[in-house]
Amino acid sequence: MKVRTEKKEQLLDFYRQMMLIRRFEEKAAQLYTQAYIGGYCHLNVGEEATVVGALSALGPDDYVVSNYREHGHALTLGSDPGAVMAELLGKETGVSRGRGGSMHLFDPEHRLYGGYGIVGGQIPLAVGMAMAVQYRGQDRVVMCLFGEGATNIGAFHESLNMAKVYRLPVLFLCVNNQYAMGSTPNEASAVPEMVTKALAYDMPAEQVDGMDLLEVRDATLRNVEQIRETGEPRFLEAITYRFRGHSMADAGRYRTQEELRRWQERDPINTFVRYLEDEGVLTQELREQIDASVEEEVERATQFAMDSPAPDVADLYKYVYAEDGQQ
């Protein structure tokens, strides 16, 4: 890793954010096995460097659209962990008032314009949001996150083409975590590297080590800046790995323990800790302090979610249609 210009506080905050995702997700897994969380539950464990590196590089007015593996995205953008956990528990105090669940977090105050559950279905939305940005002559970038599996669906290709034809400010961020459920890119994609697909649409595209926070952040900063300058879309592929299953219901029979262990040796949090220690930014004492505050934050979030009321059944039909003036 290079010598950084970020201030010490910022570097420590990145560590804190990665730890928050890790602990939050571990708690979510536990609450899932205890049946407090239902349905599907997809975790960001292993992807923390990609999540924090990419989202921390956005400006305060930029928009984010994501898929169903988005707990960490909400947390990094500044959503209240309590409101995120409450959504996972289906509570009225959740970011989507308990109507969405794990896959459908929505928090416009923190610029998260939704987690979506149909693979690739969110990509055209990002194009439309960028269309609105262009329409209004704003200086904003839309970041669209999706997995490598989503590059095989039509919505992806139509969206890249349209974004390029209209010259829209979108950063397509492909989180290549090696597996679309149990399928590898080698099995499911005609080309093993997703960047190749963006090149077909004459879009600048690059790969980055998704296990290295600062690499991801650098690449994202650079791409976002270029998008601001040119107004044109770009493509970034982060090579990462999910340490947990596709969802909580995943026996993991499609990969070996050996492979998992090899990737875990490159655990993005440990890698970043080593860097911080080498730079003299993180001491053992400071680390324990941060870890304790993260534990406490997750505990508080969980308690808030547990204590929150479920939605009122009388409100079952509320929000099917927008009433005038509602937002």
Next chain:
Amino acid sequence: MATKTYREALNEALREEMHRDPDVFIIGEEVGKFEGSYRVTQGLLKEFGPMRVKDAPISETAIIGSGVGAAMLGLRPVVEIMTINFILVGIDQVVSNAAKISYMFGGRAKVPLVIRTPGGGGHQLGAQHSQSLEHWFAHIPGMKVVAPTTPMEAKGMLKASIRDDNPVLFLENLALYNLRGDVPDGEYEVPLGRADIKREGEDISIIAHSRSVQLALQAAEKLEQDGVSAEVVDVRSLRPLDRETIVGSVRKTNRAVTVEEGWMSYGIGAEIAATLVDEAFDYLDAPIKRVAGREVPMPYSKVLERAAIPSADDVVAAAREALA
């Protein structure tokens, strides 16, 4: 009051709404330079420029989906899908995104989107270009589905759809584009969600939507010659469905025929018949008759196509059965 075609009425509604609200824009295939496959957007590119009249690549998923995304940020996109047959290519964006976003995000987002598209057959366009699929969308909570039948309604309902904060599927019909009718001067809206009695009658209610309303009116003329007074109810809004007006008509006439161009199975007539059984059972003097398209992919051959699509005579025959 001036006489205009259905097509001109739509064009006027678009033009006036774009003047009134800078957030209204049009996106679709061939809506700009080509001036619309059915010339509904004629002259608008010249008047409003390419930012507000966007020619799109052949990408229904991206067209509808980008409309949804733009709407979430407060714009009011009017998406044109060349015919309802092509909406299937992008149906996930309608059903999983447009219709769900308000609800699954707890009311924190809304999607003020209009999807204009013509449906129906009768032009020898064959199996893949002649379908009536509007009820697929009327099945979906979160959607509104409307089908104006006169130029006056076309203009007033398109305005109401653009101003609505929800996703609206706005159904047009190739056979209606040249229909002429009176269109009021000046500003007006025709509210969504209300059926309209197109002809009053006493003996039987003929309930139809879109182009089938014309068949219903022609059938009512023929029935009148036999001394039968038929009431024609134009459903106009498939979702929300104005059950009150439909049930009210049948409580008065005690007999009902439904007419639709689409296939009968699981169709609009089925929904209306079930509603009548629920809410007007004791008023019914005869079984409800349904007239619908024959259950075949639309044939190309003119004689076969004619046999596959309901006619006014089919409606008359069904009415006579109900009156027998």
